[in-house]
Amino acid sequence: QQPVQSPQAVILREGEDAVINCSSSKALYSVHWYRQKHGEAPVFLMILLKGGEQKGHEKISASFNEKKQQSSLYLTASQLSYSGTYFCGTDQGAQKLVFGQGTRLTINP
Amino acid sequence: DARVTQTPRHKVTEMGQEVTMRCQPILGHNTVFWYRQTMMQGLELLAYFRNRAPLDDSGMPKDRFSAEMPDATLATLKIQPSEPRDSAVYFCASGPGGRETQYFGPGTRLLVL
Numbered sequence: 001q002q003p004v005q006s007p008q009a010v011i012l013r014e015g016e017d018a019v020i021n022c023s024s025s026k027a028l029y030s031v032h033w034y035r036q037k038h039g040e041a042p043v044f045l046m047i048l049l050k051g052g053e054q055k056g057h058e059k060i061s062a063s064f065n066e067k068k069q070q071s072s073l074y075l076t077a078s079q080l081s082y083s084g085t086y087f088c089g090t091d092q093g094a095q096k097l098v099f100g101q102g103t104r105l106t107i108n109p
Numbered sequence: 110d111a112r113v114t115q116t117p118r119h120k121v122t123e124m125g126q127e128v129t130m131r132c133q134p135i136l137g138h139n140t141v142f143w144y145r146q147t148m149m150q151g152l153e154l155l156a157y158f159r160n161r162a163p164l165d166d167s168g169m170p171k172d173r174f175s176a177e178m179p180d181a182t183l184a185t186l187k188i189q190p191s192e193p194r195d196s197a198v199y200f201c202a203s204g205p206g207g208r209e210t211q212y213f214g215p216g217t218r219l220l221v222l
Contacts, residue, residue: 042200
């Protein structure tokens with residue numbers, strides 16, 4: 001079952017913060033976050049495993065609430081380079097990922 | 110720096126022609142995935158392999174698509190015959206297996222006229 005991402009799109013000014021959510025109707029073993037720039041391949045950002053852990057990557061961090069089957073990606077003090085489409089990929093038990101529809105993030109100067 | 114490679118990067122063909130896309134996974138990765146990306150459907154999993162054995166190809170139209178791994182360094186995706194609705198970007202990804210993540214290749218942009 002495809003996870004639901006929200007919002008579908010967000011526009012920010014450089015320096016502002018954003019939160020992208022990923023919600024599943026199925027139990028999750030892990031959540032993987034990727035960023036894709038136009039015309040390029042998705043690039044791995046981070047993986048969150050069962051256990052409610054939070055991970056960080058520069059000013060991008062994420063949390064995973066396995067009870068609620070939700071994950072959130074936090075972008076702090078956004079930079080122009082953060083623009084792109086963010087995808088969550090969920091492992092629902094078959095050791096393969098089911099991706100959400102993506103959240104398009106636009107950062108303006 | 111280890112990367113997944115895909116060839117060709119771009120392909121334009123006419124309806125009815127055979128298309129073959131190739132992928133070289135990262136050395137040491139034992140899991141290979143094929144995805145198709147379109148604006149309408151997003152990222153769809155077509156098939157995946159572990160240790161060269163096909164584990165799941167339920168996302169693939171069986172009548173025209175086929176995926177194989179002739180050896181550990183090569184995965185292929187074939188479409189025969191191709192149709193305009195197959196136009197999309199096809200990504201290959203590889204992973205070390207288990208619940209580890211996947212790393213995507215640059216993709217093959219396919220246009221079927």
